[in-house]
Structure formats: structure tokens, C-alpha cells
Amino acid sequence: xxxxxxxxxxxxxxxxxxxxxxxAYPLWWEVGADRVNGGxxxxxxxxGKPTNDARRARVQARQVYSYSVAAKSGWNGPVRExxxxxxxxxxxxxxxxxxxxxxxxxxxxxxxxxxxVLYDQAFALFALAAAxxxxxxNRRAEEMAVALRQRLLDTLHHAQGGFEESHPRTLPLxxxxxxxxxxxxxxxxxxxxxxGWRDLAEEIVGLALTRFIDDDMGGLKEFFDxxxxxQAGTSGRIxxxxxxxxxxxxxxxxxxxxxxxxxxxxAWRMIAVGEGPxxxxxxxxxxxxxxxxxxxHDPVARLWPQTERIKCAVLAALATRDDADRxxxxxxxxxxxxxxxxxxxxxxxxxxxxxRLNPDGTFVEEAAPASSFYHIVCxxxxxxxxxxxxxxPG
Numbered sequence: 303x304x305x306x307x308x309x310x311x312x313x314x315x316x317x318x319x320x321x322x323x324x325x326a327y328p329l330w331w332e333v334g335a336d337r338v339n340g341g342x343x344x345x346x347x348x349x350g351k352p353t354n355d356a357r358r359a360r361v362q363a364r365q366v367y368s369y370s371v372a373a374k375s376g377w378n379g380p381v382r383e384x385x386x387x388x389x390x391x392x393x394x395x396x397x398x399x400x401x402x403x404x405x406x407x408x409x410x411x412x413x414x415x416x417x418x419v420l421y422d423q424a425f426a427l428f429a430l431a432a433a434x435x436x437x438x439x440n441r442r443a444e445e446m447a448v449a450l451r452q453r454l455l456d457t458l459h460h461a462q463g464g465f466e467e468s469h470p471r472t473l474p475l476x477x478x479x480x481x482x483x484x485x486x487x488x489x490x491x492x493x494x495x496x497x498g499w500r501d502l503a504e505e506i507v508g509l510a511l512t513r514f515i516d517d518d519m520g521g522l523k524e525f526f527d528x529x530x531x532x533q534a535g536t537s538g539r540i541x542x543x544x545x546x547x548x549x550x551x552x553x554x555x556x557x558x559x560x561x562x563x564x565x566x567x568x569a570w571r572m573i574a575v576g577e578g579p580x581x582x583x584x585x586x587x588x589x590x591x592x593x594x595x596x597x598x599h600d601p602v603a604r605l606w607p608q609t610e611r612i613k614c615a616v617l618a619a620l621a622t623r624d625d626a627d628r629x630x631x632x633x634x635x636x637x638x639x640x641x642x643x644x645x646x647x648x649x650x651x652x653x654x655x656x657x658r659l660n661p662d663g664t665f666v667e668e669a670a671p672a673s674s675f676y677h678i679v680c681x682x683x684x685x686x687x688x689x690x691x692x693x694x695p696g
Contacts (some may be wrong), residue, residue: 304694307630307637311616311685312694314640318682319375319696321647327377329653330675331369331384339410341365341391345669350651353669356406356414359422362392363429364676370432374683382436389433393446396426401446401453420465423454424482431489438493447490451498462530463509474525474533477514478545480506484552491559507556510549511564516541519594520571522549539594543580544607546572547588550614551684554621566621573614577635581611585663587642603659605646605674609681611639616688623692636685643681 304312333350334343342365343352369384395411396403398418403426406415427447434443458465464480467473487503513530515522521541525533532538550569557566579596581588588607591600619632646656646665655674658666686696 304692305626305630305633307633308689308692308694311619311633311637311640312689312696314637314644315682315685315689315696317644318640319686321644321653322679322682323376325653326675326678327369327372327375327379327653329651330365330672331379334365334672335384335387336391336409339391340387341395341411342388342672343409345671346651346654347669348650348654348667350654354409356408358406358673359392359396359403360425361671361673362388362396363422363425364673366392366429367432368675368679370429370436371679371683375679375686385433385436389429392426392429396422401449402457403450417468418458419468419479420454420458420476421479421482423450423458424479424486426450427486428482428489431486431493431495435489435493444490444495448496448498451502460530463505463513464530471528473528474537475528475530477510477522477524477526480509480514481545481549481552484510484556488552488555488559503556504560507553507562507565510553511568514549515568515572516594519575519596520568521546521575521592521594521596522572523594536593536599540599541575541592541594541596542590542607543576543588543592544590544604544610546576546580547607547610547614550576551610551617554614554617558621569614569618573618576611576614580607582661585642585659585661586638587645587659588639601661605643605655605657606677608639608643608646609677612636612643612681613684615639616685620688620691636688639681640685643678 334346336343341362344355344357344361345353347353366385366388372381395407398404402418403422404413404416405419405422407413430443430447457469460466467475484503484506487499490499523532524540525537527533550572553565553569556562579592587603588611589601589603593599615632615636619629622628654670656665657671
């Protein structure tokens with residue numbers, strides 16, 4: 303018989319899926335897609351109307367992913383049309399002649415910032431993986447992704463492993479884009495990509511284990527000097543609970559694929575940091591940032607860490623199925639993460655979200671950023687899939 307913790311997680315899953323399929327997917331396609339210029343709007347105001355913000359590459363790539371996988375959540379809308387709508391704009395306006403991707407364009411597609419930033423390249427690889435998964439008969443996305451991967455190795459590869467942030471070099475170096483490079487590599491591995499994806503994933507996991515993660519504290523840091531040492535000053539001490547969860551989710555996936563015990567051990571320690579000092583019990587949400595002594599640094603709670611809390615919790619629950627009590631602890635963590643996330647969905651127009659929850663429990667009044675949709679979609683799908691694996695399909 304399913305445990306109370308698993309049934310609780312399933313109940314939360316039902317609420318999240320209903321909101322996603324009935325409210326969010328339709329709204330962000332009907333209003334969030336730009337029918338004049340193509341692509342997707344950067345934000346929707348709390349009145350449900352698009353803003354006229356410049357468009358970042360990462361947002362367009364994330365929307366391509368969100369609609370490429372929409373059928374998995376049960377959305378019966380024009381999934382393929384929506385994904386291709388985003389991908390066409392992305393490839394036409396962000397892809398430079400050298401095969402790398404620029405950072406920002408105007409709503410009409412005019413280039414505003416031609417800079418090549420690692421974070422955006424990671425999301426280009428991720429969007430191409432999602433597009434390939436949605437249309438496996440078309441190998442164009444895979445060919446572009448392999449070419450982009452090689453271009454990055456040729457131009458941004460760091461001598462000590464991983465990648466530079468940009469070319470020419472800018473400092474600090476960042477762990478965050480490497481997380482998304484790992485995410486993209488795993489996405490390609492899972493759909494049968496060539497061996498280069500496994501090699502890249504292995505290099506990034508090794509870099510995380512030897513440079514990003516603090517052996518004493520157990521948490522992963524964000525900002526580094528040019529030789530992969532934590533940056534001097536406060537920035538080098540920052541530990542983000544959301545990224546502890548997100549890296550844990552990836553490390554558990556890598557451990558399941560490869561049997562890498564060090565990756566799994568690191569994941570359990572990062573989960574403890576994120577779920578312990580990283581969660582504010584008064585609000586029931588994960589905070590933005592701690593310092594390396596695990597005291598709060600930025601107690602504001604953005605939406606995206608709540609989604610990562612769900613994702614790592616459900617993989618942790620599956621990984622500990624042989625220990626019912628421990629597994630239930632993680633199902634409870636997933637349910638609590640889902641309830642925390644739903645607080646952000648209380649908006650005047652259903653299908654939008656809030657982004658920042660203040661320490662006093664009030665939300666910042668601001669437009670809903672499209673960038674959050676990818677986090678939300680992935681979290682709900684991970685919860686749904688994990689419950690199915692646990693014998694409780696939706």
C-alpha cells in the first residue's frame with residue numbers, strides 16, 4: 303500500500319499538473335508567443351499582457367524546451383507548432399555565422415548584444431536536444447548541437463577542465479553554466495547521442511567534485527578566479543540552495559547512469575545543505591543564497607529554487623526505495639516543495655506566476671518572467687515521472 307508521504311506527493315502532483323495543462327500552457331502559447339515577430343515574449347505583466355523587453359537567448363531556448371515536451375504533461379495544444387515557432391526564431395536571430403549564439407536581440411530580432419556567453423550556449427544545446435526529441439526523424443538539431451559542442455571546445459575550453467565564461471576571457475568563472483552544460487549533455491546521452499556527450503558530462507562532473515564543491519562544508523560554490531579557486535571576498539563564499547538541489551538532481555542522474563559513487567555522495571551532502579539551512583521554515587520555501595558558514599545571505603526566495611527542490615527530492619526518493627522511511631522523507635520533501643511552488647501561482651491572471659517572495663511573506667509586484675517556465679515544466683514532469691516509477695501513475 304502506498305505510504306502517506308507518497309500519496310501526499312501524488313496529491314500535490316495532481317494540483318500542479320492541472321495548473322500547468324489547463325492554465326499555464328494555453329496562456330503562454332496564446333499570449334506569450336509573439337505572432338508578429340516570432341519567438342516568445344520575455345515577460346507577461348500580471349495583467350496578462352506582454353512587455354516589450356529585449357529578448358535573451360536563454361529565454362527563447364527555454365521556451366523551445368517547454369513546448370517540445372508539452373505533450374508529456376498532457377497538453378493537447380499545438381505542441382509541434384509551438385516548439386517550431388520558438389526554434390525558428392531562435393536559430394534565425396541568435397545563431398551567429400560562426401555557429402555560436404549571441405546573447406540578446408530586440409523583439410523584432412535585431413541583434414542587441416553579440417557576446418558569446420557560456421550560459422547561453424548551454425541552453426542552445428539543451429533546446430536542440432529537446433527539439434530533436436520532439437522530431438526524431440529530423441537530425442538537423444543533432445548536427446548543429448555536435449558542431450556547437452566542438453566549437454565550444456575549440457574556443458572556450460579551460461586548460462584545467464570546463465570552460466571559460468566568455469571569449470575574450472571575463473572573470474569570475476562560474477559554476478552555474480557548467481551545470482546547464484551537464485544538463486544538456488545528459489539530455490543528449492539519454493537520446494542516444496554520440497560519445498562526446500558522455501565525455502563532456504564526465505569532465506564537468508569531475509570539475510564539480512574537485513573544484514566547485516567545498517569538501518568541508520559539502521555545498522557547491524558559484525564564483526571562481528581564473529584557476530578555479532573560489533573568488534576572494536563574499537562572492538567566493540556564496541552557496542545557493544537552488545543550485546545545491548539542481549546539481550544534486552544531475553549528480554544522482556549521473557550516478558544512476560555510471561555507478562559513480564562519489565557523485566552520489568556529493569549529491570546527498572548538497573541536498574542536506576539545500577533542505578536544511580537553505581529552507582526557511584516560516585515561509586516553507588528555499589532561499590536565494592547562504593554563505594559558506596551556512597548562514598542566510600539573501601533571504602529572498604525566487605520561484606526557481608522551489609522547482610529544483612522538487613526535482614532532486616523525487617530522484618532521492620527513488621534512489622532510497624530500499625529504505626522506506628528514508629524514501630518517505632524525500633517524498634515529503636517533494637510535496638513540501640510543490641506546496642511552496644504553488645504559492646507563486648496565486649496571480650490575478652491564472653497561468654502566470656510571481657518570481658520573488660520577500661522575507662516578510664509578501665511578493666514583489668512585477669511581470670512574470672518567461673524564463674521560469676522551463677523550471678516549472680521540468681519539475682512537474684520529474685515529479686510525475688517519479689511517481690509513475692514508484693507505482694503511482696497520474
